[in-house]
Amino acid sequence: MRAARRPRLNRDRRPPTLRTDLKDPATEPMDDQKNPPGQSRPTPPSPAAIEPAPRRRRIVPLIVAILIVAGALAWWHPWNRGESGGTSGTPEARQGGRRGAPNPMNQPQPVHVASVTQGEMPVVINSLGTVTPLANVTVKTQLNGTLVDVAFKEGQMVRKGDVLAQIDPRPYEISLRNAEGALAKDQALLQTARLDLQRYQTLLSQDSIAKQQVDTQASLVKQYEGAVKSDQANVDTYKLDLTYARITAPVSGRVGLRQVDPGNYVTTGDTNGVVVITQLQPISVIFTTSEDNLAAILKPLHAGTKMSVTAYDHANTTSLEAGYLETVDNQIDTTTGTVKLRATFDNKESMLFPNQFVNTKLLVDVIKNATIVPTPAVLNGSSGAFVYVVKPDNTVTVRNVKTGPVDGERTSIKSGLEVGERVVIDGSDRLKEGAKITIPAEKAKAASGASGASGASATVPASAASGARHGGHRRQQPQQ
Numbered sequence: 001m002r003a004a005r006r007p008r009l010n011r012d013r014r015p016p017t018l019r020t021d022l023k024d025p026a027t028e029p030m031d032d033q034k035n036p037p038g039q040s041r042p043t044p045p046s047p048a049a050i051e052p053a054p055r056r057r058r059i060v061p062l063i064v065a066i067l068i069v070a071g072a073l074a075w076w077h078p079w080n081r082g083e084s085g086g087t088s089g090t091p092e093a094r095q096g097g098r099r100g101a102p103n104p105m106n107q108p109q110p111v112h113v114a115s116v117t118q119g120e121m122p123v124v125i126n127s128l129g130t131v132t133p134l135a136n137v138t139v140k141t142q143l144n145g146t147l148v149d150v151a152f153k154e155g156q157m158v159r160k161g162d163v164l165a166q167i168d169p170r171p172y173e174i175s176l177r178n179a180e181g182a183l184a185k186d187q188a189l190l191q192t193a194r195l196d197l198q199r200y201q202t203l204l205s206q207d208s209i210a211k212q213q214v215d216t217q218a219s220l221v222k223q224y225e226g227a228v229k230s231d232q233a234n235v236d237t238y239k240l241d242l243t244y245a246r247i248t249a250p251v252s253g254r255v256g257l258r259q260v261d262p263g264n265y266v267t268t269g270d271t272n273g274v275v276v277i278t279q280l281q282p283i284s285v286i287f288t289t290s291e292d293n294l295a296a297i298l299k300p301l302h303a304g305t306k307m308s309v310t311a312y313d314h315a316n317t318t319s320l321e322a323g324y325l326e327t328v329d330n331q332i333d334t335t336t337g338t339v340k341l342r343a344t345f346d347n348k349e350s351m352l353f354p355n356q357f358v359n360t361k362l363l364v365d366v367i368k369n370a371t372i373v374p375t376p377a378v379l380n381g382s383s384g385a386f387v388y389v390v391k392p393d394n395t396v397t398v399r400n401v402k403t404g405p406v407d408g409e410r411t412s413i414k415s416g417l418e419v420g421e422r423v424v425i426d427g428s429d430r431l432k433e434g435a436k437i438t439i440p441a442e443k444a445k446a447a448s449g450a451s452g453a454s455g456a457s458a459t460v461p462a463s464a465a466s467g468a469r470h471g472g473h474r475r476q477q478p479q480q
Contacts, residue, residue, distance in 0.1 A: 108438040111427035113390050114374050118419045121370035121412040123405045124361045125297075129287030129311070129343075131356040135251045135279035141266045142244040143167055147274075150262050158249045158277065165274055167266065169245040176238035183231030190224035197221050253279035278354050283347045284326065285311055287360045288338040294328075296364050297341070301325065309343035311352060312359040320351040325362065367405065371413040377423040378403060378411050387417065388424040388431055396424060398433050 141147075145167040152164050200214040249255075256276040260266060266274070289297070300307055307325040312318060323345035332339045343360065345352055352358070377387050378401065385403050388396040401416030417423070424431065431437070 108394070108436040109427060109430045110440050111424045111431070111437045113422045113439055114377065114425045116413070116417050116419050116421045116423060117372050118369055119372055121367040121372060121405055121410070122363055122407055123296075123365040123367060124363055124407055125289055125293050127287040127289050127360050127362070129285040129358050129360045131311075131352045131354055131358060132284050132286045132342075133253070133278045133280065133354045134282060134284055134344075135253065135277075136354070137250050137253075137277045138273040139164060139247060139250065139275050139277060140268065140270060140273040141165075141167060141247060142268060143172070143241055144267045145171065145245065145265070147260060147262050147264050147266050150258065150274075152255050152258075152275065154257050155254065157252075157254050157280075159252045160249055162249045163246055164249055164255070165247040165262075167245040167247070169242050172238055172241040172245060176235065176242065179231060179234035179238050183228065183235055186224060186227040186231050190221065190228050193217065193221040193224050247274060249277055251277055251279050252281075253277045280350060280352075280354070281347050282344050283352050283354070285309070285323070285343045285345065285352070285358060285360060286340055287343070288333075288336070288340055289362070291332050291337050291339055293364075294332075294339055297325075297328065297362070300364070301328065308363040309345075310361045310363075311343075311345065312361065314357055314359070316359040320358065321345040321347055321349075367412060370404065371417055371419060372410050373413055373417065373423055374425045375406060375409050375411045377425045379428060388428050389417070390422040390424065390437065394437055394439075396431055396433075396435055396437055
């Protein structure tokens with residue numbers, strides 16, 4: 001019994017999961033009942049097949065990570081990079097990319113070029129200005145009365161002295177006749193007083209009357225003279241009222257919208273008036289410039305030179321009118337550091353309109369034999385202004401230049417360029433020192449010549465073959 005129990009104790013010390021091949025005697029009859037003698041028992045799994053689940057969970061991510069690293073190495077292939085790095089000295093390797101594609105930065109860049117020329121460069125001061133009329137008059141009535149007629153059309157051009165409107169003159173005509181009657185009466189009294197004064201003076205010489213009576217008569221004559229002058233002034237006043245009853249244009253210009261209609265009672269206190277007249281011919285433009293330009297402007301102006309001023313539209317592309325500088329303001333605006341200038345224009349075609357914003361170009365001087373390049377050719381960098389100069393081998397070099405006055409699309413060069421050199425005007429953003437370029441215009445010209453030659457060469461054999469066919473056909477006709 002002890003020898004039989006010792007092996008069971010040893011079996012009980014092992015893990016139950018590893019003793020799957022041992023059988024319990026108590027369960028053997030039940031297993032025999034479940035498995036009849038004609039059927040085989042299922043083989044229990046081996047210990048190696050039964051592995052813990054956590055170990056499999058650690059192995060699967062490790063396998064995935066190894067596959068990802070292997071795929072990255074296969075895509076990156078650093079061994080090919082090492083070989084290409086060893087041959088980087090060759091042009092093919094320098095132009096090759098990661099997959100053998102050419103490097104676009106080392107390819108010739110298409111650009112547009114222009115030649116450096118010599119000519120006259122105007123020194124122009126550009127500024128913004130406002131069209132300002134020389135006269136802008138609000139026509140008001142100087143009498144109180146009923147407006148009986150309006151003699152103008154809205155927007156009409158009128159001249160100085162033209163009748164614009166008419167106020168009812170009848171009340172003033174009556175007042176004029178009344179004043180004329182009072183004048184005639186006082187003139188008659190004055191004449192009588194003067195005759196009496198002459199008589200009194202004769203009697204005084206004969207010592208027939210007292211001197212006091214003569215002095216009184218002389219004073220009476222002076223009173224009548226004053227009354228006549230007063231009456232004459234009243235007559236002139238009413239005549240002037242009749243003149244004011246006809247409202248005329250004080251200046252030549254264009255009338256605006258009508259402010260009052262016929263039939264209304266107008267007074268001298270009306271703020272809007274009857275109409276507004278704006279002088280258009282001539283007209284002026286007021287613009288400002290920096291105080292730094294004042295010395296260059298005043299020198300020719302004081303010398304009596306008429307400085308040309310050209311007005312352009314809002315887009316600064318179309319010339320509207322040409323005029324000359326009239327005057328400079330008497331003080332500088334301390335808040336902006338600018339000074340106002342007035343230019344006068346004839347405006348015969350009425351291209352300038354009051355309160356219109358325009359661009360002005362004041363011609364100060366003209367530089368003779370200036371070196372000129374297109375404005376897009378001049379670039380700005382940390383070292384200042386520079387250009388890309390085209391060499392004979394179709395490469396570019398950076399050259400610093402000193403710029404002068406600029407006139408729109410042209411820029412004068414004080415130093416750094418010679419006449420006849422070519423500079424890049426378009427496509428410079430992809431260039432650097434020593435970069436290769438190609439000029440599309442020259443390429444197109446060469447391609448056009450080549451296509452013309454090929455077309456001519458293709459035309460000759462075709463025509464020859466066509467002639468041969470026609471000739472052969474003519475030779476076969478007699479045989480038929």
